[in-house]
Amino acid sequence: MLAWQVTSPGPMASGPLRAVELPVPEPGPGQVRLKVAACGVCRTDLHLAEGDLTPRHPRTVPGHEVVGYVDALGPGIEPIGAPETLADRPVSAASPAPATAATPAISAAIQLGDRLGIAWLGGTDQTCAYCRRGAENLCPASIYTGWDVDGGYAQYAVVNAAYAYHLPAGYSDGELAPLLCAGIVGYRALSRAELPPDGRLGIYGFGASAHLAAQVAIAQGARVHVMTRSERARQLALDLGAASATGAYDAPPEPLDAAVLFAPVGDLVPVALEALDRGGTLSVAGIHLTDIPRLNYQRHLFQERSVRSTTANTRADGHEFLAVASRHHLEVTVTPYPLTSADRALTDLAGDRVDGAAVLFPDTM
Ligand SMILES: [Zn+2]
Numbered sequence: 001m002l003a004w005q006v007t008s009p010g011p012m013a014s015g016p017l018r019a020v021e022l023p024v025p026e027p028g029p030g031q032v033r034l035k036v037a038a039c040g041v042c043r044t045d046l047h048l049a050e051g052d053l054t055p056r057h058p059r060t061v062p063g064h065e066v067v068g069y070v071d072a073l074g075p076g077i078e079p080i081g082a083p084e085t086l087a088d089r090p091v092s093a094a095s096p097a098p099a100t101a102a103t104p105a106i107s108a109a110i111q112l113g114d115r116l117g118i119a120w121l122g123g124t125d126q127t128c129a130y131c132r133r134g135a136e137n138l139c140p141a142s143i144y145t146g147w148d149v150d151g152g153y154a155q156y157a158v159v160n161a162a163y164a165y166h167l168p169a170g171y172s173d174g175e176l177a178p179l180l181c182a183g184i185v186g187y188r189a190l191s192r193a194e195l196p197p198d199g200r201l202g203i204y205g206f207g208a209s210a211h212l213a214a215q216v217a218i219a220q221g222a223r224v225h226v227m228t229r230s231e232r233a234r235q236l237a238l239d240l241g242a243a244s245a246t247g248a249y250d251a252p253p254e255p256l257d258a259a260v261l262f263a264p265v266g267d268l269v270p271v272a273l274e275a276l277d278r279g280g281t282l283s284v285a286g287i288h289l290t291d292i293p294r295l296n297y298q299r300h301l302f303q304e305r306s307v308r309s310t311t312a313n314t315r316a317d318g319h320e321f322l323a324v325a326s327r328h329h330l331e332v333t334v335t336p337y338p339l340t341s342a343d344r345a346l347t348d349l350a351g352d353r354v355d356g357a358a359v360l361f362p363d364t365m
């Protein structure tokens, strides 16, 4: 199969990715193989290619927004679920295992031909203190798709079945791909902002993740104010139902109950904190943030304003977000590229030349 590997991390102009011919991977125990239909291009892939994110392995295949169709099941794949959960469940021939497992983190049973998604979180130990308290996003033994294990810049990919997602109907393969990282992580960042019902939400930065989170918030009754430097992004925000859209450092037209910072710009932290009403929360969505300038307690934090980070996501976040996306159709802007042009897609992303989300399509080569 065709796949892309990060062979020598460095600036995109230096050609850090190489297109190679690899054997089609075989699914191991508890895994399924997907024939990839679409794979989103995330900024994290760019960090990996350019060496900002240290590779965990040489020659990693990037890509963690993978949509595909199950074409092979690994050994022991039936039934899908956490072994301990299934062992505890009384089983009889008259009552087959329910399609939905006991915890929201476990995918329903998987069959050949199913359309599934593979996301960033590819595995956890389920035994550490964080996993046991429902914070598997913090698991120190996490396995990440397209970093620890090969991802979706390829014609086929394998995934631990318990970490794959069934995907909502009503979306094309390409529209679903960005939901799997930009969508889920943005949703967690939004959740961590603890926006009260019908509250006033500020969104700083308006890229792939923000434009999905904004639609979720609007669908849930929030009044959304978008602060971003790009005129095109401001227009998109208004088209999607934002109440206002202004420059990145502008004050919103009313105090905010909550805010999410999507731009990786630490200078915006005090700006956003100052825009919060009493008791408001600023949630920082990114994996990277430039340095935060000195804060002033009275101006930025007193009156119980708070700032918090977001780290990856749990499977429960993923299932919740995909359920929301199933109830409220989200507008997803996709810029398509053939899989053979993955390097061009990343170069365009580095140069801010991608509208919405870049998505690779293996079948349009
Ligand atoms: Zn990502």
Ligand SMILES: [Zn+2]
Binding pocket: 124, 125, 126, 127, 128, 129, 130, 131, 132, 136, 138, 139, 140, 141
């Ligand atoms: Zn753990």
